[in-house]
Amino acid sequence: MTRHLGNARSAASSRPLPTAAAAIDSSSSSASSSSSQIRTHRGTTTANASGTTGLGSSTTATTEAPAMQHPVIVVGAGLAGLTASFSALRAGSPVILLERAAAAGGNSIKASSGINGAPTVYQSGPVPDTFFYDDTIRSAGSRMYSAERSQRETLIAQLTNRSAAAIDFLVDDIGVDLSVVSLMGGHSVARTHRGGGGSPPGWSIVKAMLDSLKRDVRFQLRTEHEVTQLLTSPLSGDDDDGPATVTGVEVAHQGETTRLDGPVVFTTGGFAGDADGLLARYRPDLAGCPTTNSPRPGMHGLLTAVGAELVDMESVQIHPTGFVDPANPNKPGKILAAEMLRGEGGILLHKGRRFVNEMGTRENVSDTIMKLPLDRAPLKTGGSATPRQWDVQLLLDPGAFVRTKPNVNFYLSKGLMAKHKVKDLDEVTRETLREYAGVVAGQRQDSLGRKAFGHWTLKWEDGVGDEAEVYVGRVTPVVHFTMGGAVIDERSRVLASTLSAPVPRPVKGLWAAGEITGGIHGDNRLGGSSLLECVVYGLVAGEEASKHAKTLDVAERVASSSSSSSSQSKEPSGVDWTDL
Structure with missing residues (x-):
């Protein structure tokens, strides 16, 4: 059965966050939102103010209905998805966060060394740390000499230049302790931050972020919801030689398929746990190597289905x-x-x-x-x-x-x-x-x-x-970890190319952040930069998607207003105005 939901409220299952120990050991909430229409194959269901629905029923409202808001749909509840959700909420949009697993956290919750940031107040030394960019370029290796060098440098510059702000965000806005700083391999100075308590940094950050999100009534977390398709609109006008526009997602949950409308942020992680799929395809030489990842397929195919470019998949x-x-x-x-x-x-x-x-x-x-x-x-x-x-x-x-x-x-x-x-x-x-x-x-x-x-x-x-x-x-x-993934720009927009437009262009309505993306780390990722990437580009993606959602809101209100005005100006039936 397939049904089509706009911003409908869902009684979503949301399991509690695992303990810190369980998170490291792993190798494996619902709130109301602005509701619009639920379109089904059999008719139209209208959600009333209480959130209940009735097929074909009508309700006389005594007050004006609230303005419709498109939600930002975030796919994947690791740190990138949680950060994108926070950013979109802060920008004014409701958020539906979809996670195929039974609980949020992804691989982020298992991160045990920390998150990079420079320069920060927690770093010691008489000279501010200005070497993070150079260390990251050096770590990226030969990939930096590819045709995409300029774009790679732009992404790395944004990652490192916003790293101190990312630490401030987690400490000041989310309430995470990141006061302990360590030197990690490949870094010229100590810049990897973690807390002084007994919990690993990944677990502490994810828990604090989830706690913050769940206090916002505009936020929905739907676990055990797997996105099976990105929905697109037909090409027309100026877009007929470019990638299609993403308009939402198709979601599978407990045997039922649902369609959600809204801009999409893709944060589903990498493919290091996809031993028999993408990993076997791009790195067959790694067959038999153990992994820190839970076994699950990569979701890159959903992005390539709408034309997304992939890069560095062998890294x-x-x-x-x-x-x-x-x-x-x-x-x-x-x-x-x-x-x-x-x-x-x-x-x-x-x-x-x-x-x-x-x-x-x-x-x-x-x-x-x-x-x-x-x-x-x-x-x-x-x-x-x-x-x-x-x-x-x-x-x-x-x-x-x-x-x-x-x-x-x-x-x-x-x-x-x-x-x-x-x-x-x-x-x-x-x-x-x-x-x-x-x-x-x-x-x-x-x-x-x-x-x-x-x-x-x-x-x-x-x-x-x-x-x-x-x-x-x-x-x-x-x-x-997999350094390869979807090509993005500095605004976290997913880029695609077509036969008629070979130069990659942004896919409207689609953003990505975290390990699902490629081009930032090159041949090698520095320890501590995975969590950082999730925060820096998650913040960007959530804000950008919210801006797009607001343009959809305005367009829909204008269209609704025009339709209403047209209806009110129609001539009465049964009168031949040519006789007057």
């Missing part, structure tokens, strides 16, 4: 450190070992020895690990494949543990890390720690090029380190 980020669970080492879904564990002082070992600068970019560290001998190649066993993984140890000393205590305690509770006294380690590892302690103390330079050592405090003088406790867990590279 898939392999995060160097996903935990291998000793209790279930062959499980393909891994819990991420947060990058800030290395930023705060952690080191990586293979057979007891360091082999890489742990503060390199994710791409560099992962590539170095993957040149080591495989622990085991994927093998088919009983219809499933054992993952393709490596045997690398992540080790934290007491100083790094203090700075990462909430995270490490969680990993300890899950059996992903274990605590050992230094004297109980094998001799090769003990010798490595002895040498590394000398590097940190300034006795010699690091042969691997590491210059920042976080909060490492372990010393090695007359055996003083023997009684110290260290924290160790096995890690392996994991498919984590």
Whole structure:
């Protein structure tokens, strides 16, 4: 059955946000809005002021009906979707947020290292951080030398230039604590912000954002609602050589298909969990690699169906450190070992020895690990494949543990890390720690090029380190993030091209933000820039979509007024005016 809804109120299912621990562990509200008409195949249902409806019924209103408002339809309830919803509400539009999963949060809720911002009041140092743009350009690699360089630079400039404002927005408007700043791999200075409490930053930000949204009666969250199609209007006039205009979405929920009218913001995330679909198509060489993502198909096909351009689809980020669970080492879904564990002082070992600068970019560290001998190649066993993984140890000393205590305690509770006294380690590892302690103390330079050592405090003088406790867990590279996606401009408009108009042009009525988009990160994303991208471009997309919704409101009111005037000026029937 298919029915067509405008701004109709929905008794949407909305499950509570998972706990912080459940969010990290995962590898898997409704309010009234301005109602207009519900168009069905059998007739017209008019929503009255109380929100109830009756097919073919009529109600005599004693007061003038409120002006009709088109909602902004946001597809995907990760941080990009939540931010776009907040932005559209702030700009004056009601919002319907659609999420195919049972709860909001997406991958954003699992983010464990933080969000980048520069320069901010939380950063230390006598000189303001002005290197974020350069670090991002450098991280993007060879993609920056493509034909789209100018557009990439524009998107990166907006990302980095608005990063401090994004931090201020989350702190001042949403109420999130982001007072702790860490140095992450690939960054020249510390600029990755998180809170000082026990909750991971992704969970804290998502929870605070949801709490804020649910206080607004114009906001609806509809979980377990999957968008199956973008609706478009026929091409006409000036648009006959360009992309179609998006007018709404088709949604599936509990066996029923519904159509919603309004401008659309697409924030459905990437395809790192689409192992047998887009990932297999664009990166078949990654078959068998474990992932931090829940298994689900990418939704890029809905965008290409309306002509959207895709870019950088082969750029898939392999995060160097996903935990291998000793209790279930062959499980393909891994819990991420947060990058800030290395930023705060952690080191990586293979057979007891360091082999890489742990503060390199994710791409560099992962590539170095993957040149080591495989622990085991994927093998088919009983219809499933054992993952393709490596045997690398992540080790934290007491100083790094203090700075990462909430995270490490969680990993300890899950059996992903274990605590050992230094004297109980094998001799090769003990010798490595002895040498590394000398590097940190300034006795010699690091042969691997590491210059920042976080909060490492372990010393090695007359055996003083023997009684110290260290924290160790096995890690392996994991498919984590997809840099490719829909091409957007600085206004978050999705761009499309046609045979008659090969230069990409904006698709009217369609915006995108977050991991569904491409062109911002190039070959490699810096840690902490995923949440940032969601906030910066989510704010842009929500505001732009709200502007479009208001033009639709005005056009509909003008059309309604013209129709009413025309009806009132009609001549009475049964009179031949030529006789007068």
